[in-house]
Amino acid sequence: MLLGAGSCEKILAEYTIIPGLPNDLACLCLACVPLPLHGLLKSVSKAWRATFYSQFLFDLRQKWGKLEEFLCLFRDDPSLTPGEIFDPQTGAWRLIPPMPCDPYRYGLTNFVSVAVGSYLYIIGGSLFDARSFPMDRPVASQAVYRYDLVRCHWERRSSMINARGSFACGVYNKNTILVAGGGSRHAQFSAGGSRISSAERYDIEKDRWIFEEEMPSARSGCVGFVVDDDFWVMGGYGISKTVSGVLPVDEYYRGGEIFGASSGKWRELRPMWEEGERWRLGRVAVMESKNGEPPSIFMLESFQICRYDIASNRWKKESCLPRKVIAEPACGLIALYGELYVIPGFSLSESGGVRIPRWGFSPSDSRGVRKPRRTRTSLIIQVYNPKKHKWRHVLTKPPLINPLSFPFAAMCSIRL
Structure with missing residues (x-):
C-alpha cells in the first residue's frame, strides 16, 4: 500500500x-x-x-508538502461579524460564519486569533456584560472557541483559568498554546483596566489549561511568539500613570520576558531601544525560515519595516513603505509565503476623529440628500519580499463592507 x-x-x-x-x-x-x-x-x-x-x-x-497559506481576518466581534479568509495566491475571499453568541455579552475586542493545524482558535478578549454593574466597564473574557476549517463548524473549548484580553499568545510544538499577560482594557478606552502577570499553557489534545510561573512584571498589550523552545513576550504597557494627576497615560515597556517552555522559567529581555528612540512596539510579524534557521522577526513602525536582530537585541531598518499610510496603529502586518503583507485599516486623525476611505456617493434623493454607496471597497495591500528587497501591490475586494480598524480587528495566518 x-x-x-x-x-x-x-x-x-x-x-x-x-x-x-x-x-x-x-x-x-x-x-x-x-x-x-x-x-x-x-x-x-x-x-x-x-x-x-x-x-x-x-x-x-x-x-506531502501541499499546504497553502491563508490570511484569517476578524474585523469585529466574531459572534456578530463573520470572519474572512483571504487566499494570497488567487486573491479570493471566503467567509467564516459567526461563532456562537452569548445574549448577555457584546462588543468583544482585544481577543487573539491563532491557528493550529486545521483549527482556528478565538481566545479571550475584553467585552461588556449586561449583567455586570456598571455596564459601561469592560470585563475580560475566559472563553475559548475553536472553528474546524475542515468540517466548517464552531465548538466551545475549556476556558482559560484567568480571564484576559490584549495578551501575548504563541503556539509551541503544534500541540500547545501559551498565553501570558493581558487585562480587561477595551479598545474603546485609551487607558485604564487591569494588568496581570499570569501565564498558562493549553494542551490541545487534552483540552486543559495549566498554570505556569508568572511573569516578573504585569503587562498588557504585549506581543507573543515562539522561537524554538522559547516563548517571547515583547512590549506592552504596565501600570498607567497620570498627567497632572488627571489624564491616564500608558507607560510602555521597552523590553520583554522570555519563557523557557521546557524549563518553565522566565528570563528578562533587556530594553530593545534607548530612551527616546521609540515610543512603543509596533506591529510584529514572525516569518518562518527553512533549513533549520531561526525565524525572522519584523516590525511595522510608522512608515518603516524593521528587522529584529536577536544577537544585538536591536531593531534595524529594513525598508520603507512605498505608499504612505499611517501605519501604526491603523495597519496590520502578517507574513504569508515568505512575504510581509501590510493591510491598511481606518486611522485616527489628529483631531481624534476617524479617517475613512472614500466610498463615493449615490445620486441625490428627493430631498437632495446624497447617501453613501453600499458597495465593497477595494483594499490595497502592500507586499514586501525580504529576500528580493522589493515591494508590490495587491488590489482586492473583501466580501464585507464593515470598517477595518486594527484596534478592534484580529488576524492570523493558517496553513491548510
Whole structure:
C-alpha cells in the first residue's frame, strides 16, 4: 500500500473515489488540488465530498508538502461579524460564519486569533456584560472557541483559568498554546483596566489549561511568539500613570520576558531601544525560515519595516513603505509565503476623529440628500519580499463592507 496502515480505505471504505484507482492513490491525487477548488469539487460525488471533508486529506497535504497559506481576518466581534479568509495566491475571499453568541455579552475586542493545524482558535478578549454593574466597564473574557476549517463548524473549548484580553499568545510544538499577560482594557478606552502577570499553557489534545510561573512584571498589550523552545513576550504597557494627576497615560515597556517552555522559567529581555528612540512596539510579524534557521522577526513602525536582530537585541531598518499610510496603529502586518503583507485599516486623525476611505456617493434623493454607496471597497495591500528587497501591490475586494480598524480587528495566518 502506498500510504500504509492509515490508508484511505480505512476512512472511506464504503466509497470508490476514482474508478480504476486504489482509494489511497485517489486521495493523494485529490490532496494535490488547490484548496480554493475544494468547494466546487465536493459536488462531483458523495465519495469526493466525504474525502474533501476528511481530516485525513489535510494530514496528507501536510505530509506531502501541499499546504497553502491563508490570511484569517476578524474585523469585529466574531459572534456578530463573520470572519474572512483571504487566499494570497488567487486573491479570493471566503467567509467564516459567526461563532456562537452569548445574549448577555457584546462588543468583544482585544481577543487573539491563532491557528493550529486545521483549527482556528478565538481566545479571550475584553467585552461588556449586561449583567455586570456598571455596564459601561469592560470585563475580560475566559472563553475559548475553536472553528474546524475542515468540517466548517464552531465548538466551545475549556476556558482559560484567568480571564484576559490584549495578551501575548504563541503556539509551541503544534500541540500547545501559551498565553501570558493581558487585562480587561477595551479598545474603546485609551487607558485604564487591569494588568496581570499570569501565564498558562493549553494542551490541545487534552483540552486543559495549566498554570505556569508568572511573569516578573504585569503587562498588557504585549506581543507573543515562539522561537524554538522559547516563548517571547515583547512590549506592552504596565501600570498607567497620570498627567497632572488627571489624564491616564500608558507607560510602555521597552523590553520583554522570555519563557523557557521546557524549563518553565522566565528570563528578562533587556530594553530593545534607548530612551527616546521609540515610543512603543509596533506591529510584529514572525516569518518562518527553512533549513533549520531561526525565524525572522519584523516590525511595522510608522512608515518603516524593521528587522529584529536577536544577537544585538536591536531593531534595524529594513525598508520603507512605498505608499504612505499611517501605519501604526491603523495597519496590520502578517507574513504569508515568505512575504510581509501590510493591510491598511481606518486611522485616527489628529483631531481624534476617524479617517475613512472614500466610498463615493449615490445620486441625490428627493430631498437632495446624497447617501453613501453600499458597495465593497477595494483594499490595497502592500507586499514586501525580504529576500528580493522589493515591494508590490495587491488590489482586492473583501466580501464585507464593515470598517477595518486594527484596534478592534484580529488576524492570523493558517496553513491548510
